[in-house]
Amino acid sequence: MVRKGWVTPKAMVEEFEANEYVAACWGVECDVDWANRFEWRQGDYNKGVTHDNIHCGNASNQVIYDDNNDGKADRMVEEGTDGLGNLLCTIYSDDNYSSVRDVSSVKVGQEIYWTTTAADGRTWNHRGTVVASTPGHPNHS
Structure with a gap:
């Protein structure tokens, strides 16, 4: 014979636990002209x-x-390439691309110069202004 017992009701609280870390990020639009x-x-x-x-x-x-x-x-990556995959960006302090700048010195609102290099050796030179969030990707999540 199975014994039945009384279980005292209790409240359970669930806390949100993120399954991954979402990094804060900024965007940069290249001045293509x-x-x-x-x-x-x-x-x-x-x-x-x-x-x-x-x-x-x-x-x-x-x-x-x-x-x-x-x-x-901490780092800058070009993610929307034309079939070249994600490219790490090197940031420079001048439009001659002669002095590498530490990415940690970059702030929102600043104009920056950077390069990206594809696996085939081609290098693109860019200039643009850092924006607080990217359209449609406020946390790039």
Whole structure:
């Protein structure tokens, strides 16, 4: 014979637990007109080193990540390439691309210069302004 017992009712509280960390991030829209003129002067434009509004000209495609939420940039990645995969960005302090700048010094509202390099060796030179969040991706999540 099975014994039946009384179980005292109790309330259970569930807390939200994130299943992954979402980093704060900023976007950068490349000034494609400026960048295409730069590539033309460099002699790389006819080698397929071009800029357009769908790719680097879209602020959602260049993302600066603050991985540890300390208010400082940790890395910049171009994610919206034309079939080249994600490209790590190197940031410079000048439009001659001669002095590498630490990504942690980048702030919202600043104009920055950066390069991206594909596996085939082509390098794109960019210029743009850092924005607080990217359209449609406020936390890039």
